[in-house]
Amino acid sequence: MEDSVHFTEDTAPIQNAAQLSSVDENVYRRPVDESGLAIPDEPASEQSTSGYTYVIAVASQKGGVAKTTTVVSLGGALVKRNKEVLVVDMDAQANLTLALGNDPNRMRNAITEVMFNSATMISVSRETSIPGLDLIPSNSGMDLAERFLPVRKEYEIILHRAIDTELRSVELGQSSYNRVEQNTEQSNFPYEASGIGQTSLTGTQAPASTLAPTIHYDYVILDCPPFMGAVTLNALIASDMLIIPTQPEYFSAHALRAMMSSIRQVRSQYNSNLIYRILITMFDGRNRIHREVGDQIRNTFGEGVFATQIGIDTKLRESAIEGLPITHHRSQSRGALQYDDLAQEIMQYVR
DSSP states (O other), X not given: OOOOOOOOTTOOOOOSGGGGGGGGGTTOOOOBOTTSOBOOOOOOOOOOSSSOOEEEEEOOSSSSSSHHHHHHHHHHHHHHXXXXXXXXXXXXXXXXXXXXXXXXXXXXSSHHHHHHHOXXXXXXXXXXXXXXXXXXXXXXXXXXXXXXXXXXXXXXGHHHHXXXXXXXXXXXXXXXXXXXXXXXXXXXXXXXXXXXXXXXXXXXXXXXXXXXXXXXXXXXXXXXXXXXXXXXXXXXXXXXXXXEEEOSSHHHHHTHHHHHHHHHHHHHHTBTTOEEEEEEOSBOTTOHHHHHHHHHHHHHHGGGBOSOOOBOOHHHHHHHHHTSOHHHHSTTSHHHHHHHHHHHHHHTTOO
């Protein structure tokens, strides 16, 4: 891996286009772990699609980067490729719920019931108008998640346990429960004050028996809130892959540093198998800044960036109004074809 300068704590936010020439030395540097080594851009570990549900979290610490659009559109593209997909709205704003034609104010059975009341994911899931695409909606109850979730014992792995025990055919004694390990002696995760990183899973054993899910999903896609808190932490611990939508503009790209810090901590304390991929979104090839910042992101993160990038397409906005994925609203539009390319790229990781 090429030598590179580390991120520095005194890196200043980029204020305007005049600072583009100084970006190289300040912002776009491979994030490093405590040993000084860059976070590896390793390929996603191959998983058998037979009985295995591949979980993808879509998260960014900056809003307005097409996070929910990516969840809906990717879900639709995977369904077009004959995959069974469950999308989960983890955000109190419930934009994913709205984008699939549902009123969050009328959602009584939602992800809230899983996170707070130990309801099963299947019991709160519902079919959408797209065959093969199911939804677990969000509602206003998720507003309380950041305040009350940390009160629960082992709250960090609520979603992880629900997915493992309900959606995967596994021998629980050998399941990914055992991958969620913590080094509490060296824990320095930024949420320690609220209890994260302090719960020991030593001795936690699931019964060594095989459970078959009542319904099989090839993919579960989690739409996370636009900040790193208890809900997003749950999603990262439960996931195989993190997709980070990033607009090729200064502030959006600068926010990648905080995301890389979170990835590093989740890997070291909970989920060593988590891999990340950056997805460049809302790209305008006519815009010089977009081209140059996009190149900087690719040069910095290398294989950690999807080859596919998503351009600006007004049809993506129209699809949300229609309550349909772009792949089903305007299947030959630029946005639909690009998200189909993204689905194909993701499927190559899962054998």
